[in-house]
Amino acid sequence: MGLGLPFSYVTLKTGAPFSIDKSLLQNVIAYFLFGSLAGTLLFIxxxxxxxxxxxxxILIIYYVIFLVLAILIETNVIG
Structure with missing residues (x-):
């Protein structure tokens, strides 16, 4: 999010596309962000x-679950 302009600039400057490596943590971050936003938009x-x-x-518990999961992924306990 918010990376469209820099990525477009690099692509136009170099003329070559580039790839972004995805990791388990990035997927977890995206899923938790989506879950938090969707849950809030439904609850309100x-x-x-x-x-x-x-x-x-509920939001604090959700955040703590996310933090624990992110720490477990970064310390190679999961993944």
């Missing part, structure tokens, strides 16, 4: 645009 209208402590707690 269903709860009549009212945020409560429960929703905040």
């Amino acid at each position: 209208p269903l709860n009549k645009f009212y945020y409560n402590r429960r929703f905040g707690s």
Whole structure:
């Protein structure tokens, strides 16, 4: 996200396409970001645009799960 201009510049400058290596951590980051945004976009209208402590707690737990998973991937326990 936000890399369209730099990638376009490099492609126009060098004339050759380039590839981006994908890793397990990058996929986990993308899935957790999508899950967080989709969950929030569903929860807000269903709860009549009212945020409560429960929703905040769910987001914090979701973030902690993401952090634990990311640390396990980076320390080569998973993957």
